[in-house]
Amino acid sequence: MMTERRTFDVLVVGAGPAGLAAAIETARRGARTLLVDENGKPGGQLFKQIHKFFGSHEHRAGVRGYDIGRQLLEDAAGAGVTVMLDSVVHGLFENRVAILQAGRQITVEAGRIILATGASENAVAFPGSTLPGVMGAGAIQTMINVHRVLPGKRIVMLGSGNVGLIVSYQLMQAGAEVLALVEAMPSIGGYGVHAAKIRRAGVPILIGTTISRALGHGKVEGVEIATVGPDFKIIAGSERVLAADTVGLAVGLTPLAELAWMAGCEFVFSPRLGGHVPLHDENMRTTLPELYVAGDITGVEEASTAMEEGRLAGIAAAESLGIIDAAAAAADKDAVRRRIDVLRSGPFGEGRRTAKAEILKQRALR
Amino acid sequence: MRVEKHPVLGDREVGRLVSITVDGKEIQAVEGEPIAAALLAQGMRVMRKTPRYGEPRGVFCGIGRCTDCIMTVDGVPNVRTCVTPVKGGMVVTSNLRDGGKE
Numbered sequence: 001m002m003t004e005r006r007t008f009d010v011l012v013v014g015a016g017p018a019g020l021a022a023a024i025e026t027a028r029r030g031a032r033t034l035l036v037d038e039n040g041k042p043g044g045q046l047f048k049q050i051h052k053f054f055g056s057h058e059h060r061a062g063v064r065g066y067d068i069g070r071q072l073l074e075d076a077a078g079a080g081v082t083v084m085l086d087s088v089v090h091g092l093f094e095n096r097v098a099i100l101q102a103g104r105q106i107t108v109e110a111g112r113i114i115l116a117t118g119a120s121e122n123a124v125a126f127p128g129s130t131l132p133g134v135m136g137a138g139a140i141q142t143m144i145n146v147h148r149v150l151p152g153k154r155i156v157m158l159g160s161g162n163v164g165l166i167v168s169y170q171l172m173q174a175g176a177e178v179l180a181l182v183e184a185m186p187s188i189g190g191y192g193v194h195a196a197k198i199r200r201a202g203v204p205i206l207i208g209t210t211i212s213r214a215l216g217h218g219k220v221e222g223v224e225i226a227t228v229g230p231d232f233k234i235i236a237g238s239e240r241v242l243a244a245d246t247v248g249l250a251v252g253l254t255p256l257a258e259l260a261w262m263a264g265c266e267f268v269f270s271p272r273l274g275g276h277v278p279l280h281d282e283n284m285r286t287t288l289p290e291l292y293v294a295g296d297i298t299g300v301e302e303a304s305t306a307m308e309e310g311r312l313a314g315i316a317a318a319e320s321l322g323i324i325d326a327a328a329a330a331a332d333k334d335a336v337r338r339r340i341d342v343l344r345s346g347p348f349g350e351g352r353r354t355a356k357a358e359i360l361k362q363r364a365l366r
Numbered sequence: 367m368r369v370e371k372h373p374v375l376g377d378r379e380v381g382r383l384v385s386i387t388v389d390g391k392e393i394q395a396v397e398g399e400p401i402a403a404a405l406l407a408q409g410m411r412v413m414r415k416t417p418r419y420g421e422p423r424g425v426f427c428g429i430g431r432c433t434d435c436i437m438t439v440d441g442v443p444n445v446r447t448c449v450t451p452v453k454g455g456m457v458v459t460s461n462l463r464d465g466g467k468e
């Protein structure tokens with residue numbers, strides 16, 4: 001196979017919110033920047049986010065996800081980022097990255113590599129959970145909002161975090177009926193404002209309840225739910241069947257860190273942030289000097305934080321290459337860090353803030 | 367089923383319609399949409415059956431990770447239909463088997 005070779009100052013893997021933001025920051029500072037994504041379109045999961053974002057004005061609060069995505073694409077083009085789509089990064093060896101594009105092998109050598117590969121949805125096992133019609137909530141969201149296809153008409157959603165709440169509401173906007181949102185924990189996981197919207201629309205949110213079985217031959221034809229006790233075990237006799245044809249699973253995400261494992265950087269296990277994440281410092285630098293991380297790969301949060309982490313990684317990478325001096329970098333990084341602190345404040349941000357601080361602490365110890 | 371009207375996104379913009387063949391049946395699809403989206407729009411949910419036990423599988427993750435939705439496309443086996451765009455004239459088969467080894 002013919003191998004094409006190219007050289008860049010910075011290579012960013014993943015064109016979602018974190019990767020786009022990182023690439024914009026490095027390119028704006030004069031680094032020749034390549035942004036690679038396996039999908040045919042950039043933007044990651046932003047273009048299915050049709051709800052308005054939270055936060056303050058400087059976090060683009062009140063702006064819908066797809067509009068933030070469009071702005072990032074414009075900024076990336078304006079900054080001179082080279083974007084390579086339909087291209088799978090399958091190898092990472094120090095400063096060399098192996099890319100497969102339509103059967104063509106490309107090797108890119110880059111001074112700094114920023115991994116912004118995101119996360120994937122968790123599954124949960126119950127009898128019938130492999131039946132067609134049981135889908136990740138994010139997969140449902142992509143189908144209805146991006147491709148404008150309803151995968152089912154009567155849905156039971158499992159998990160009351162923001163993903164479960166928001167996708168339930170968006171299913172209704174798309175014309176589906178949400179029969180119930182069930183949550184094994186004793187309280188709702190996500191924001192009250194999202195929960196209130198679906199409750200006002202008449203959807204029961206059943207806490208202390210789980211899916212015990214998906215029923216059907218060849219596809220989902222019914223969903224059995226059941227009450228759980230304090231030990232999360234199903235209380236016998238509490239089972240009842242809902243006439244659903246689709247199940248959405250909104251039970252968390254796991255960082256997609258395969259490339260970081262391959263590169264050989266050190267990891268830390270953070271249950272609060274979704275599992276094993278590359279150990280990194282306050283500059284988003286891993287234990288390998290050329291390798292940076294940003295966004296959900298560093299621990300699952302949300303798009304606003306991912307963008308800020310991308311900016312931080314981009315500024316720090318440019319600084320470490322000597323493209324900008326330490327004083328200029330310090331001012332820019334401080335501004336980003338202040339915004340990140342705001343995003344991780346309050347009762348919902350507290351857990352993430354503590355978990356992130358623990359990662360930095362672990363990094364300092366090794 | 368297609369989401370034709372939407373309170374935030376507005377009316378669905380219909381892209382270029384093309385025909386593809388799925389297990390011998392011709393269906394209409396939007397050029398460039400994932401094959402899996404075209405199938406779900408027709409209510410076709412079973413993308414394959416597992417080789418050993420013949421259990422049905424469909425779209426789960428939608429981002430090309432879980433490989434539950436793989437089908438044979440234009441003779442190429444194990445194609446992830448959730449991330450492979452539709453082209454006119456595609457021939458898609460689901461490798462359906464009743465279980466057991468071939």
